[in-house]
Amino acid sequence: MQTNNPTQLTDADLISRYLNGSEFSLEQLVNRHQLQVFNFINSKINDRDTSEDLFQDTFIKVIRTLKNGTYNEEGKFLPWVMRIAHNLVIDHFRKSNRIPTIGNKDDFDIFKFISDTSPNAENTLIQEQVLKDLQNLIQELPEDQKEVLIMRLYRDMSFKEIAENTNVSINTALGRMRYAIINLRKLVSEHQIILEA
16 A cells, blocks of 8 residues: 555655655655764764765765666665765775774773773873874874774774775785784884883
């Protein structure tokens, strides 16, 4: 039974209607997913203006693909949009050549280097300095190693995603990560950065 209530239509129905000339259907699609897509972008970028730009770029790319007739992700609209958003985030970091700052998340422990967990002001300062020093050292790594390390540690990407985004095999991505960590440890030693309080 055909329904005209947009909330009951599937993504595939809305896409089909949009391709048949219904701009309203596109609006419904964007409204349905905008919060999830925007929150994902903003969680990686941490800057509202840039996130809004990337969000718009994501949907421009979505519209272009739909209009070209090259969309074929039947039933998987949201994962496809998220992949576009994800790639635009990666491109943004590549272009700006900067490493996003790390929030001190509870589950984040750089190679188990920072051992003292008591949250006094002195330790917080030490930890922030260590993170800054490490970010500077990461910049000294060879480009391919730096890229894998940033994708893995700072963006929680799987090695499969890293391999796809850098057009290499999973083994190559793993190898680059291994060398990145070895080289980073060497740099830490050379620069005599104290990683344990």
